[in-house]
Amino acid sequence: MTDMERPADGHSSAFLPTAKLQTLIDHLIDDGFQVVGPTVDQGAIIYDEIRSIQDLPRGWTDRQEPGRYRLERRNDDACFGFVVGPHSWKRFLFPPMAAVATADRVDAAWVMRTPTDDPPRYAFLGVRACELAAIDVQDRVFLRGPYVDPIYKKRREAMFIIAVNCTQAAATCFCTSMQTGPRCKSGFDLALTEIHDGFLVETGSEAGAALADRLPISSATQDQLEAAEAARRQAGDQITKTLDTTDIRNLLLGNLEHPRWEDVSRRCLSCTNCTMVCPTCFCSSVVEVADLTGDHVERRRQWDSCFNVDFSYMHGGIVRNDIRSRYRQWLTHKLASWHDQFGTSGCVGCGRCITWCPVGIDLTEEVAAIRGKPVVEITLTRGNTQDESPAARDGAAFPPEEGSGSCEA
Amino acid sequence: MTKHDLDCPENADRRIGPGLLESCGPRTGHINANTVFQPEVLRCLNCASRHTFFRFQKLSSEKTPEVVRIAEMTVTASEAILSRPAKVTDDQHTTEAPTAFELLRTIRLLDELPNRLLAKLAPMASVECAAAKVVLFKEGALCDRVFFVIDGIVALDMYVPQRDPTRILTVGGGELLAWSAVLSDQRMTATATVLDDARFIALAAQPLRQLCDADHEIGFAFMRCMASALSRRLLATRLQLLDLFAEPQPI
Amino acid sequence: MRGVTALDAPTGCDPANPWLAFPAVVDDVVDEIPGVATYRIRIQDHDAARRFQFRPGQFNMLYLPGLGEVAISVSGDPASPSPLPHTIREAGNVTQALARMGSGATMGLRGPFGSSWPVHECDGKDIVLVAGGIGLAPLRPVIYTLLANRRRFGALTLLYGARTPDDLLYTREVGDWTNQGLAVQATVDRATRVWNGHVRPHPGSGQFRFLAKGDKGAWSGHVGVVTLLLERLPLTRPEKTILMTCGPEVMMWYTIQAAQRRGLSQTNLWMSLERNMNCAIGLCGHCQFGPEFICKDGPVFRYDRIAPFLKVKSL
Numbered sequence: 001m002t003d004m005e006r007p008a009d010g011h012s013s014a015f016l017p018t019a020k021l022q023t024l025i026d027h028l029i030d031d032g033f034q035v036v037g038p039t040v041d042q043g044a045i046i047y048d049e050i051r052s053i054q055d056l057p058r059g060w061t062d063r064q065e066p067g068r069y070r071l072e073r074r075n076d077d078a079c080f081g082f083v084v085g086p087h088s089w090k091r092f093l094f095p096p097m098a099a100v101a102t103a104d105r106v107d108a109a110w111v112m113r114t115p116t117d118d119p120p121r122y123a124f125l126g127v128r129a130c131e132l133a134a135i136d137v138q139d140r141v142f143l144r145g146p147y148v149d150p151i152y153k154k155r156r157e158a159m160f161i162i163a164v165n166c167t168q169a170a171a172t173c174f175c176t177s178m179q180t181g182p183r184c185k186s187g188f189d190l191a192l193t194e195i196h197d198g199f200l201v202e203t204g205s206e207a208g209a210a211l212a213d214r215l216p217i218s219s220a221t222q223d224q225l226e227a228a229e230a231a232r233r234q235a236g237d238q239i240t241k242t243l244d245t246t247d248i249r250n251l252l253l254g255n256l257e258h259p260r261w262e263d264v265s266r267r268c269l270s271c272t273n274c275t276m277v278c279p280t281c282f283c284s285s286v287v288e289v290a291d292l293t294g295d296h297v298e299r300r301r302q303w304d305s306c307f308n309v310d311f312s313y314m315h316g317g318i319v320r321n322d323i324r325s326r327y328r329q330w331l332t333h334k335l336a337s338w339h340d341q342f343g344t345s346g347c348v349g350c351g352r353c354i355t356w357c358p359v360g361i362d363l364t365e366e367v368a369a370i371r372g373k374p375v376v377e378i379t380l381t382r383g384n385t386q387d388e389s390p391a392a393r394d395g396a397a398f399p400p401e402e403g404s405g406s407c408e409a
Numbered sequence: 410m411t412k413h414d415l416d417c418p419e420n421a422d423r424r425i426g427p428g429l430l431e432s433c434g435p436r437t438g439h440i441n442a443n444t445v446f447q448p449e450v451l452r453c454l455n456c457a458s459r460h461t462f463f464r465f466q467k468l469s470s471e472k473t474p475e476v477v478r479i480a481e482m483t484v485t486a487s488e489a490i491l492s493r494p495a496k497v498t499d500d501q502h503t504t505e506a507p508t509a510f511e512l513l514r515t516i517r518l519l520d521e522l523p524n525r526l527l528a529k530l531a532p533m534a535s536v537e538c539a540a541a542k543v544v545l546f547k548e549g550a551l552c553d554r555v556f557f558v559i560d561g562i563v564a565l566d567m568y569v570p571q572r573d574p575t576r577i578l579t580v581g582g583g584e585l586l587a588w589s590a591v592l593s594d595q596r597m598t599a600t601a602t603v604l605d606d607a608r609f610i611a612l613a614a615q616p617l618r619q620l621c622d623a624d625h626e627i628g629f630a631f632m633r634c635m636a637s638a639l640s641r642r643l644l645a646t647r648l649q650l651l652d653l654f655a656e657p658q659p660i
Numbered sequence: 661m662r663g664v665t666a667l668d669a670p671t672g673c674d675p676a677n678p679w680l681a682f683p684a685v686v687d688d689v690v691d692e693i694p695g696v697a698t699y700r701i702r703i704q705d706h707d708a709a710r711r712f713q714f715r716p717g718q719f720n721m722l723y724l725p726g727l728g729e730v731a732i733s734v735s736g737d738p739a740s741p742s743p744l745p746h747t748i749r750e751a752g753n754v755t756q757a758l759a760r761m762g763s764g765a766t767m768g769l770r771g772p773f774g775s776s777w778p779v780h781e782c783d784g785k786d787i788v789l790v791a792g793g794i795g796l797a798p799l800r801p802v803i804y805t806l807l808a809n810r811r812r813f814g815a816l817t818l819l820y821g822a823r824t825p826d827d828l829l830y831t832r833e834v835g836d837w838t839n840q841g842l843a844v845q846a847t848v849d850r851a852t853r854v855w856n857g858h859v860r861p862h863p864g865s866g867q868f869r870f871l872a873k874g875d876k877g878a879w880s881g882h883v884g885v886v887t888l889l890l891e892r893l894p895l896t897r898p899e900k901t902i903l904m905t906c907g908p909e910v911m912m913w914y915t916i917q918a919a920q921r922r923g924l925s926q927t928n929l930w931m932s933l934e935r936n937m938n939c940a941i942g943l944c945g946h947c948q949f950g951p952e953f954i955c956k957d958g959p960v961f962r963y964d965r966i967a968p969f970l971k972v973k974s975l
Binding site: 311313315337 | 675676677678679680681682683685704723725726727728729751752766767768934935936938939941942943944945946948950951953956968969972973974975
Binding site for chain 2: 822827849881891
């Protein structure tokens with residue numbers, strides 16, 4: 001079990017040669033873990049079961065831009081020389097499909113059961129700082145509310161985390177703005193920083209320290225420490241994207257009728273990609289799956305998305321019946337309401353939603369547009385505004401005043 | 410109690426004699442400064458239901474009530490009575506009954522009028538009572554008074570050919586009736602039927618309009634109250650129009 | 661700021677395993693108005709049934725395996741929670757199937773969920789309940805609770821609006837409620853001739869102003885939206901009056917505006933909201949309304965908490 005409270009042991013770092021990474025993997029497998037790590041598949045770096053360091057995307061890197069993701073060859077053999085891909089660790093902790101209950105008809109009555117849940121004990125190899133933050137965010141959702149999800153809990157408690165400090169950043173990364181990275185500070189068992197011939201190893205928990213003791217590590221030399229420091233700093237230096245989070249909760253919830261929502265809705269396809277790749281999105285639906293007799297029913301929870309049209313369906317109609325209101329729901333939830341609900345932002349700055357949006361919508365730009373031109377300003381400059389949306393031209397509807405009386409004729 | 414016999418409204422072949430009437434107490438003093446008639450609610454002991462009769466008494470200078478007539482209250486009856494005002498001096502004015510001013514002050518939609526402006530309306534105000542089933546005014550007919558309901562319930566019905574009369578609204582205490590008398594061409598847009606014994610303050614439309622034209626301060630303030638009442642009525646009508654219960658409703 | 665949460669509720673589904681439903685059975689079905697019936701549902705395990713407690717305003721997820729779950733407010737008396745009455749309108753797959761199955765139907769029940777009406781704040785106060793249509797069902801537990809301890813409260817009033825006289829719920833009980841000290845006024849949007857449907861008003865429902873004259877029933881009561889009843893209601897102590905309202909969102913909004921104009925305090929106005937409910941435990945995301953999860957922060961909300969979001973279109 002990862003101890004989220006213990007900070008990284010930054011001083012006495014150990015060094016593990018690249019080839020000995022296999023030992024780490026072997027120990028984990030011997031200890032009964034299923035090791036999950038990055039690997040190349042269908043032109044992307046995804047997370048899947050691995051057994052060997054040869055399964056890792058050695059020598060590969062990713063080039064990411066809004067709406068674009070390509071793998072490219074590196075000129076070295078680095079094991080973790082890339083950022084994040086379309087998968088996140090939520091697909092293991094919060095599986096896309098899971099049976100939450102069963103019902104069997106026995107003598108005209110229904111017997112409800114909790115299905116046996118026997119997941120593997122996962123060891124995640126290669127968890128980035130933003131992803132550690134995302135796991136913490138989902139812990140708040142699934143473990144620290146009034147109701148606990150037993151499926152998440154079981155997987156989470158058995159988990160072992162080997163984090164990896166990023167040594168580069170993608171054009172879509174903005175973890176620094178969300179204060180989630182690029183440095184892994186806590187929430188892991190072990191953390192690795194890759195340099196040219198191996199890894200600096202930090203322990204973050206007793207379980208991590210115990211495993212480190214079994215590894216052929218040596219004390220890091222000064223050169224190695226400095227190389228690791230330089231590599232980590234490079235990640236921070238390469239970040240170009242920013243998101244101004246000043247008072248963002250009030251900014252977004254106070255601008256629910258901003259013309260920018262109309263503007264983004266003309267670009268957004270409501271395709272749900274962003275919610276699928278986002279490491280914190282947790283929307284789901286429980287559906288009934290019955291066998292042919294109808295006597296055995298499984299209640300299956302599967303990933304859903306607030307972008308799906310019928311997500312907000314209520315007898316008689318759909319509450320969010322246009323893309324504008326669905327995009328607004330997603331973004332205000334992610335960046336604003338999440339604070340009210342869970343005491344933190346829902347965004348960890350990983351940039352996946354920007355990369356994997358087919359039309360390249362960048363939420364940092366959407367927020368900047370709302371921040372740069374709050375509603376009051378639009379009123380004063382109506383007709384002169386650069387914003388071409390009809391709402392701005394005709395006068396946008398403004399957030400309602402509190403306690404306002406009956407509507408005017 | 411009375412020198413007149415009355416027909417019982419429930420049973421036309423029954424005559425109600427004096428022993429068969431029971432006083433339910435005076436409803437209000439009739440407080441037009443010029444008239445002294447005091448309506449009183451009486452109950453017919455013959456019937457299971459209550460009927461309201463009004464005993465109009467002229468207060469003579471000796472202060473002994475002399476019954477003038479008893480009639481079931483109708484608009485015509487009250488007009489007949491009101492059209493024969495008699496002078497009264499202050500010491501004949503009954504102190505038990507609330508004054509026009511006091512009753513006007515209870516009307517919520519006139520709350521915004523300060524006392525000194527409200528006092529200007531008092532002279533043209535009269536208090537009326539009407540029993541259940543009395544028709545105050547008919548759709549399409551002329552009415553020269555605007556009514557504020559003090560208490561009771563009045564139903565507004567509109568007639569569409571080939572349909573039963575449609576009840577569009579019921580109006581209760583503090584609310585406005587016959588606004589067309591003062592705002593429009595005096596033609597009523599609905600038929601008003603009393604459901605529960607009701608009391609009103611009626612303002613005569615002609616003097617009221619003249620007052621508003623002559624004194625813009627009271628005119629503006631009064632019209633603002635009317636506009637506010639009508640805007641609330643409009644909202645209520647819109648909510649009815651929305652037919653909020655028609656679709657499947659959330660629990 | 662909000663009613664009591666499910667966390668404080670004594671019992672019901674297990675917070676550590678909230679997906680599991682209790683097997684339950686429909687004891688009986690009472691037709692209320694066209695399309696609406698009250699199902700009294702009993703949890704089959706005696707211990708679980710005995711432990712089950714709910715607060716006024718809370719709801720259960722009723723589960724028909726193979727069809728799905730539906731969120732229904734408990735409309736019974738919290739003091740006698742077994743069986744549990746649920747007043748249900750036939751609307752979608754699950755409720756239509758339930759209506760076809762009727763008494764004896766076996767099902768699953770998860771609950772109770774959600775926040776509750778603030779009955780614990782009502783001592784010594786005047787209470788006004790404003791209900792619209794089937795919105796009277798989630799308020800009925802409040803009525804039972806207040807009437808059971810009538811002397812602790814000031815004036816109790818129910819203002820109830822429905823589409824037509826045929827659509828007034830619980831006409832059987834209104835006489836009892838009035839006798840026990842609840843002043844009841846009813847109004848309808850349209851006064852269509854009564855007894856067009858299969859429901860007949862009961863003698864005790866005189867307070868609802870049905871006129872029982874032969875077969876040609878008529879409605880002699882109020883016509884118009886229920887907010888008008890609130891505007892006319894004499895309030896002796898508006899600052900000590902608590903208002904709870906449930907019904908269509910538009911109706912609740914204008915009720916609240918009228919209440920504020922009458923001098924009620926924003927912190928004494930409560931309403932019950934609804935959104936798509938899937939898990940009822942705050943984990944699926946469907947029921948969000950702004951930052952609120954209707955299933956666990958609501959469905960009962962104090963007005964000032966959600967006021968900024970109520971008039972935002974398509975939120």
